[in-house]
Amino acid sequence: MSPQDMSSSQGHSTSPALLVRSFGVTDPGRKRPTNEDQFLVAELTKAMQISQTSLSQPSSLLGEQKGHLFLVADGMGGHSAGEEASRLAVESIEAFTVNALKWFLQRNDPSAGSAAAEFTEAIEEADRAVIKEAENSPDLQGMGTTLTVGYVVNAQLFVAHVGDSRAYLHRDGSLSQLTRDHSYVADLLRAGAIRPEEAYRHPLRHVITNVIGGTAAGVRAESHTIDLRPGDRLLLCSDGLTDMISAEEIAAGLAAETNPEIACRRLVDLANERGGHDNITVIVAQFESAEAVEATASGQ
Numbered sequence: 001m002s003p004q005d006m007s008s009s010q011g012h013s014t015s016p017a018l019l020v021r022s023f024g025v026t027d028p029g030r031k032r033p034t035n036e037d038q039f040l041v042a043e044l045t046k047a048m049q050i051s052q053t054s055l056s057q058p059s060s061l062l063g064e065q066k067g068h069l070f071l072v073a074d075g076m077g078g079h080s081a082g083e084e085a086s087r088l089a090v091e092s093i094e095a096f097t098v099n100a101l102k103w104f105l106q107r108n109d110p111s112a113g114s115a116a117a118e119f120t121e122a123i124e125e126a127d128r129a130v131i132k133e134a135e136n137s138p139d140l141q142g143m144g145t146t147l148t149v150g151y152v153v154n155a156q157l158f159v160a161h162v163g164d165s166r167a168y169l170h171r172d173g174s175l176s177q178l179t180r181d182h183s184y185v186a187d188l189l190r191a192g193a194i195r196p197e198e199a200y201r202h203p204l205r206h207v208i209t210n211v212i213g214g215t216a217a218g219v220r221a222e223s224h225t226i227d228l229r230p231g232d233r234l235l236l237c238s239d240g241l242t243d244m245i246s247a248e249e250i251a252a253g254l255a256a257e258t259n260p261e262i263a264c265r266r267l268v269d270l271a272n273e274r275g276g277h278d279n280i281t282v283i284v285a286q287f288e289s290a291e292a293v294e295a296t297a298s299g300q
Contacts, residue, residue, distance in 0.1 A: 017154045018228055020068050022285035023261040027268050029240055030276030036075035036082035037238050037281040038090045043068055044097065069097055070150040070283050072165045074238040076208070077143030085130050085145040085213050092126035093149060115151075116223035119160035123147060123212065123221040130213030144213035148179060148236050150285070157226040157234065162219055163211050165281075166242060168250065169226065170233040175251035178224055182210035230289040233260075237267075240278035244271035260284040 020043075028035040044067040050057070073089045075082030101118060126147065134140045146163025159167050161179040164186070169176050180186065184207040188194045199205060210220050233254055241250070250267065257263040264282045271280045 017066075018152075018230060018287040019290055020066075020152065020285055020287055021260050022068065022070065022283065023264050024070070024072075024236075024281070024283035025261075025264045025268055026279065026281040027240075027272065027276075029278050029280050030272055032279055034080075034083060035279045036086055037240070037279040038071075038073045038075070038083075038086040039236075039281050039283055040069065040071040040090055040094065041283060041285075042070075042094075042097075066153075068152040068285065069093075070152075070234065070236050070285055072146075072148045072236045072238055072281050072283060073212075074146040074163065074165050074240075074279070074281070075143065076145065076211070077140065077213075081134075081140045081143035082145065084133065084140055085143040088130050088133055089126045089145045089147050089212050092129050093122055093147070096122035096125065097151070115158045116160070116225065119149060119151070119158060119223060120221040123149075123160055123162060123219060127212045127217060127219040131217045134213060142213075142215050144208070144211035146208065146238070147212050150234055150236055150283075152228065152234075152285070152287075155228045155287075157224075157228050159224040159226065161222045161224075163208055165236070165238045168235040168237075168247075170235060170251065170254045171229065171231070173251070173255055175235075175247055175254070177247070178226070180222060182220075182222070183208050228287050230287060232287045234283075234285040234287070236281075236283040238279060238281040240276070240280035241267060241271050241282055243278060244274040244276065244280075254284070258286065260286050 022041050024039045024041045026035060026037045026039050071090060071093055073086035075086030077085060134143050146165040148165040148167050149160045150167055151158045159178050161167060162182060164181040164183045167178040169178055185199045185202045185205045189196065189199055212219055253267050254263055257266060263284045267282050268280050
């Protein structure tokens with residue numbers, strides 16, 4: 001099942017909104033002295049803050065619709081540079097989502113393609129922010145970061161991606177990688193120049209070909225739009241997870257545990273048991289229909 005097979009052909013979803021349970025965790029691993037990964041799990045609502053009123057009511061009112069933002073960034077550059085690059089990228093996407101996302105919480109937006117364009121613009125802005133900061137500080141020159149973003153509103157998932165962190169969809173027991181690795185070895189694999197078993201020991205396997213920041217401005221964001229179904233799970237992770245455990249083991253871990261927090265922690269623990277050679281970041285989001293959640297709560 002490819003991302004194209006799961007993409008919305010109409011540009012918008014008519015499915016009812018799904019309830020979301022999610023959790024994220026980051027761990028330095030067993031070999032690295034610092035953690036250059038960053039992650040974000042956020043819920044967005046329409047809100048009104050009431051300063052004064054003659055009515056007897058709460059000081060704030062929240063809309064029923066909710067958006068959910070998930071983000072993983074894996075910094076690179078040595079010393080504190082990688083941590084700074086990933087931090088800047090996360091903060092840039094946060095600011096964009098709150099202040100500039102034109103279709104924020106719109107139901108059945110007929111131009112969902114514009115969502116991909118807006119996230120592409122946000123990633124380009126993050127790239128400029130990282131490059132500018134590096135230009136102002138010699139110690140940070142060349143710093144860069146991967147960035148994998150998942151944004152969910154109603155029953156629609158938008159993914160924007162740069163680098164070799166990954167987004168996966170777990171559906172009906174099957175795990176599908178939504179994103180492509182932007183790396184030298186991944187390019188060789190897609191061209192058929194090397195075999196999959198050669199990729200894990202290739203001397204250039206950590207060379208990233210498309211990052212936010214780096215030695216020169218300019219980034220090419222990849223984007224996907226997916227219509228979600230009840231029971232789907234979204235996994236975002238840095239390569240500290242996928243370098244240590246296989247896709248089959250990730251799928252088995254998700255299938256064995258429906259609680260997002262427990263699933264995250266077990267995957268991180270397994271990566272550390274295998275050596276924990278890099279920082280490890282995992283986000284798991286579970287999507288359910290309101291009816292299924294109510295039935296579980298009532299014991300049906």
